[in-house]
Amino acid sequence: MCVGLAAKVVGLKDGMALVDASGAKREISAELIDDLEPGDYVMVHAGIAIAKIDEEEAV
Amino acid sequence: MEQKVVTLAHGAGGKQTAALIREVFKEHFDNPEFTPDDAAVLNIDGAKIAMSTDGFIVSPFEFNGGNIGKLSICGTVNDLACMGAKPEYMTCAFVIEEGFPLDKLEMIANSMEKTAAEVGVKLVAGDTKVAGKGQVDKVFITTAGIGRLTEGFKTSGAFARPGDQIIVTGDVGRHGCTILLAREDLGIDAEIKSDCAPLWGAVESMIETTRDIHVIRDATRGGVGTVLYEIAAESGVGVRLDASSIPVDPAVQGVCGMLGLDPLYLANEGTMVVIAPKEAAGALLETLKKGKYTKNAAIIGEITEEMTGKVVLTTAIGTQTMLPEPGGELLPRIC
Amino acid sequence: MSTYSIEEAREIIQGYKGPKIRIMEVCGTHTHEIFKHGIRSLLPENIELISGPGCPVCVTQVGFIDEAVMLATDYHVQVCTFGDLIRVPGTEKSLADIRREGADVKMVYSPLDAVALAVQHPEKEVVFLAVGFETTTPVACLAVKHAMAQGVKNFSVLTANKTMPNAYQALKTSADAFLFPGHVNTITGESVCRDLMEKDGVSGVIAGFTAEELLDALATIVVRIQEGKPFFENCYTRVAKPEGNPKAMAVIDEVMEPCDTQWRGLGIIPGSGLKLREKYAAYDARRKFNLPKIEGKPNPACRCGEVLQGKCKPSDCKVFGKGCTPQHPIGACMVSNEGACSAYFQYGRN
Known part of the structure; x- marks a missing residue:
């Protein structure tokens, strides 16, 4: 029901995160995830991060 | 429900484009020189x-x-x-x-x-x-x-034979991806450059390498997937692709991941599908890898006798699956 | 982390000799990935995979499309939608049909983009078609919250959001074990599925989406089912945490409240839908435009309903592959890439 894509957070600003999935970048909402930092990996769905993923398991 | 108007799907290069050409244009224009090539x-x-x-x-x-x-x-x-x-x-x-x-x-x-x-x-x-x-x-x-x-040299979509190798002359889907990102307000940013390039030089050097080439087809609208289905139908053969050997730019893969699209169905404007007997394919690949626009060329599969008219993929885990048949307009899939 | 490697999982699955196991994948993306990875070709005859009702497009009632069509054609709003819904047939027309006739139908990647469009075009009324389960609903709720916070007056949503817990109740006898939808559990956490095991004796595992994750989940089912008692396991812990995403659950609860809703094929399931709370009534397209009640009429030849309940395979339907193809879909299951019929048609037809 839900296409998800793992992506790396490369920037954060005002509740939004810039994520990078092997070179494809998009700004998404990071409002639903606490304590997000650049370098973290997230699962992205329809323009928001729905979960933080452990880095070594992301790729 | 019978469609009475031309739709975007009629222009997407898949089944419906073929039907439009067959039912309207071929119906009125047909002659011995009329060509599907x-x-x-x-x-x-x-x-x-x-x-x-x-x-x-x-x-x-x-x-x-x-x-x-x-x-x-x-x-x-x-x-x-x-x-x-x-x-x-x-x-x-x-x-x-x-x-x-x-x-x-x-x-x-x-x-x-x-x-x-x-x-x-x-x-x-x-x-x-x-x-x-x-x-x-x-x-x-x-x-x-x-x-x-070229004297004595003839290719056709109907010349593919079982055992032939399938070469793509570059990584797939870059032009379609470039245009998709530029046209739709999808908010996705990626360093992707259209593969738009003139390929006569590449073809000339292939012909100089060997004349033993069965099919050369430009994988434009509809992408490599559509072209392979066309060739399978025209030659009456099956196609088997090795999923992990298909060259795709990582950024194209990333965009496709976000949008639920398959790079095999994105358009190319400087990438061809070349089909040649096994003995010739290696030399052709070597020639292509030296070319200006064809450095990412790769052998991605072979022509088979079984599964006529179909394109089968061997997946990364070694299972077999069908490449979906080309459909209509490309719609990003989100949910 | 997965319990079994690809090789181990294959051995377990292919070596299974027990009585027949019926496994239902309720998530459309699972259906799609299972075909894409060729996983069905690995299964022995005594393991059957059934595609359940987990594609939001497939379970959306025909009347919802009719409402969207009416908004675009009679009320002249800009209808924003995920690409998935564009070709779904309504009673008479799909969104693709009316777009061709000049209606303003726009494809978006995110509901937040629809709010941005409303801001850019104050002269337009923008309506977002909110479909989806727990995974997709939070972002629609955020869109409504943002619109209210920014004082955006020309944005509203047409809701058809659904939740899984009560649907599981309707489906619990359809299979011996479930592949639970990993991204729904990413939001809801494990408790829903644990409860199903403890209170209803329903077995299942939360599954991820890669070939490795799917094989691991299937192998886990095969091993656990032979223990002979109800089980639950989370095979997607790298993403779906036991507690889920409490902030996402909170935003759903803040903006929406449960309602009865109709599922294509399953009928009305009490409390399985979501609608906007009174506080956000100004963003509810049905109320804003005072839409009349519409009863859509699905094509009677179509057996999508039974397909969604796992009662028949797509290929058992009389119109499958004949009148009904991805190019000319009759039922929603053939439209969506995630739909069981579309996946069966595109990846092999049996």
Whole structure:
């Protein structure tokens, strides 16, 4: 029901995160995830991060 | 429900495009020279030439890696090249929207000049029409070209034989991805450059390497997946692809991941599918890897006797699955 | 982390000799990935995979499309939608049909983009078609919250959001074990599925989406089912945490409240839908435009309903592959790439 894509957070600003999935970048909402930092990996769905993923398991 | 109007799917290069050509155009135009290949082979008083035409309506007309002018030369050059024909002369017809900036038109003409010069093809006639505001989207170009056929060399979508190897001349889906990102407000940013390039040089060096080539087909609209389904049908064979050997730019893969699309169905404008016997494929690949526009060439699969008309993928985990048959308009899938 | 490697999982699955196991994948993306990875070709005859009702497009009632069509054609709003819904047939027309006739239908990647469009075009009324389960609903709720916070008056949503817990109740006898939808559990956490095991004796595992994750989940089911008692396991812990995403659950609860809703094929399931709370009524397209009640009429030849309940395979339907193809879909299951019929048609037809 839900296409998800793992992506790396490369920037954060005002509740939004810039994520990078092997070179494809998009700004998404990071409002639903606490304590997000650049370098973290997230699962992205329809323009928001729905979960933080452990880095070594992301790729 | 019977569709009574032309839809975007009729122009997407898949099954419905083929049906439209068959049911409307072939119905009225059919003759012995009418061709499903990229260019027709004609015999005029003993001289054998190839002839092709193509219309270009790309929006936006400028994109990373090219513009509609470069595209309009490459498209026709590559159609001729697919028949092993050296492009000699071309014509172009412009339909320009009232209010279109002159400097942009100049930029378009300039890149047409450069691309034509690179190939050594001459633009010998043209036509200019200006349409009222809103009647066309900025600028449309139609080009036609004739080319000199290579003596004793003939390829066709119907020549693929079981055991043949399938080569793509570059990584797949870059042009379609570039345009998708430029056109839809998807908010996705990626360093992806259209593969738009004239490929006569690549074809010429392939022919110099070996004449043992069965099919050369430009994987434009509809992408490599659509072309392989066409070849499977025309040759009455099956296609088996090895999923992990298909070259895809990582950024293209990333965009496709976000949007639920398959790069095999995204358009290319400088990538061909080449099918040749096993003995010839290795040498062809080596030649291509040395070429200016074909460094990422790869052997991606083979032609099979079984599964006629189908394209089967061997997945990364060694299972078999069917490549979905080409459908209509590409719709990003999110949920 | 996965319990079994690809090789181990294959051995377990292919070596299974027990009585027949019926496994239902309720998530459409699972259906799609299972075909894409060729996983069905690995299964022995005594393991059957059934595609359940987990594609939001497939379970959306025909009347919802009719409402969207009416908004675009009679009320002249800009309808923003995920690409998935564009070709779904309504009673008479799809969104693709009316777009062709000039209606303003726009494809978006995110509901937040629809709010941005409303801001850019104050002269337009923008309506977002909110479909989806727990995974997709939070972002639609955020869109409504943002619109209210920014004082955007020309944005509203047409809701058809659904939740899984009560649907599981309707489906619990359809299979011996479930592949639970990993991204729904990413939001809801494990408790829903644990409860199903403890209170209803329903077995299942939370599954991820890669070939490795899917095989691991299937192998886990095969091993656990032979223990002979109800089980639950989370095979997607790298993303779906036991507690889920409490902030996402909170935003759903803040903006929406449960309602009864109709599922294509399953009928009305009490409390399985979501609608906007009174506080956000101004963003509810049905109320804003005072839409009349519409009863859509699905094509009677179509057996999508039974397909969604796992009662028949797509290929058992009389119109499958004949009148109904991805190019000319009759039922929603053939439209969506995630739909069981579309996946069956595109990847092999049996």
